[in-house]
Amino acid sequence: MNRYQFEDLIxxxxxxxxxxxxxxxxxxxxxxxxxxxxxxxxxxxxxxQMKTIPKVIVSPDFNDRLLARxxxxxxxxxxxxxxxxxxxxxxxxxxxxMTGLVIAFVFVSMQLVSPADGGxxxxxxxxxxxxxxxxxxxxxxxxxxxxxxLADADxxxxxxxxxxxxxxxxxxxxxxVND
Amino acid sequence: MxxxxxxxxxxxxxxxxxxxxxxxxxxxxARFQAGDENAYIELVNRFRDRLINFVFQFLGDREQSEDxxxxxxxxxxxxKHYYREIAKFSTWIYTIARNLANTELxxxxxxxxxxxxxxxRDERDYDLPAIQPEIGQEVQSQFAEKRIQAAIHAxxxxxxxxxxxxxxxxxxxxxxxxxxxxxxxTVKSRINRARLQLxxxxxxxx
Numbered sequence: 001m002n003r004y005q006f007e008d009l010i011x012x013x014x015x016x017x018x019x020x021x022x023x024x025x026x027x028x029x030x031x032x033x034x035x036x037x038x039x040x041x042x043x044x045x046x047x048x049q050m051k052t053i054p055k056v057i058v059s060p061d062f063n064d065r066l067l068a069r070x071x072x073x074x075x076x077x078x079x080x081x082x083x084x085x086x087x088x089x090x091x092x093x094x095x096x097x098m099t100g101l102v103i104a105f106v107f108v109s110m111q112l113v114s115p116a117d118g119g120x121x122x123x124x125x126x127x128x129x130x131x132x133x134x135x136x137x138x139x140x141x142x143x144x145x146x147x148x149x150l151a152d153a154d155x156x157x158x159x160x161x162x163x164x165x166x167x168x169x170x171x172x173x174x175x176x177v178n179d
Numbered sequence: 180m181x182x183x184x185x186x187x188x189x190x191x192x193x194x195x196x197x198x199x200x201x202x203x204x205x206x207x208x209a210r211f212q213a214g215d216e217n218a219y220i221e222l223v224n225r226f227r228d229r230l231i232n233f234v235f236q237f238l239g240d241r242e243q244s245e246d247x248x249x250x251x252x253x254x255x256x257x258x259k260h261y262y263r264e265i266a267k268f269s270t271w272i273y274t275i276a277r278n279l280a281n282t283e284l285x286x287x288x289x290x291x292x293x294x295x296x297x298x299x300r301d302e303r304d305y306d307l308p309a310i311q312p313e314i315g316q317e318v319q320s321q322f323a324e325k326r327i328q329a330a331i332h333a334x335x336x337x338x339x340x341x342x343x344x345x346x347x348x349x350x351x352x353x354x355x356x357x358x359x360x361x362x363x364x365t366v367k368s369r370i371n372r373a374r375l376q377l378x379x380x381x382x383x384x385x
Contacts, residue, residue: 007371007375008368008371010371010374010375011367011370011371011374012367012371039378042378042381042382043374043375043377043378046327046374046377046378046381047346047374049323049324049327050327050331050342050346050347051347051349052324053324053327053328053347054324055228055232056228056231056232056235056241056244057228057231058227058228058231058245058248059245062227062245062248062249063220063224065249066223066249066252066253069249069253070253070256073253073257
């Protein structure tokens, strides 16, 4: 055990928290180093003296003063704030903001909701009533219907060329390894 | 809202007919949270002296320490629902007191800085009156106490808190770890270092 290890273990030794083997090692070090023994004793004395420091106690009127403070705090919280006028509990600024927001909300809602008496539909409604193109696969009927259209488009030379390219005979270019 | 005269602080015990400490701290705070203000009084009575001793070691001024303990108790009253039974009540209340004491120390440091900056050079150069040990057991013991307290005050903040909680308040390592919010190993190490530091500072006392 070196000096650093010894110093690290002083508190644990004094408070009996060392394992048996460590304790033996520690005590061997103490026997070999009288100054270390003095250090441990000195710390032990300090700890004992700290426990004898006279205790401070609160003054006899501690609880009365505490009660008075609690009550004054409650009274303070109970007093309504009359210095500032409020509208439904909101300050004028917040009340104005809230009113503006409510009006804006109502206006937007009116724009979105369709009129029940058959008036001119709004632009949004116009689009909403349109059939929305589906992003999913089209129904089979539609595919059948559309096939002739695609056949009509065969006249497109680029498509024709592509077909020819895809059917190109590569047999002449193929060579067997044994050839 | 608190009812007027709903509890009488001069009546100290929660239930004087029964044993004074029949409830644990955690049971008392639970009762207080449920609206039983007598439980609050019992908690105040249990912790006021422990807390003033704790805070006094930081501030070194009895009146200020009492004010801090009052603030702590007031906070307990106002913020009772903030306590959750995941930690011991003592840990919680010590943490509040410690934070308030630290705030007071910071205020004091600011005041001191201001006062010093306002002083003239002659006013700043002063010597603290030396405390001379006189003959007599009582005087010697008082002198030793003052020296120990001064040595504790002189410790760095993180050493001071743990040494006060361990060697004066006699709290467990686990509780100290929760109060100062550092791992157990760090607490043990800090306490050991603080004891070594105190031993150096108080070497000439013996």
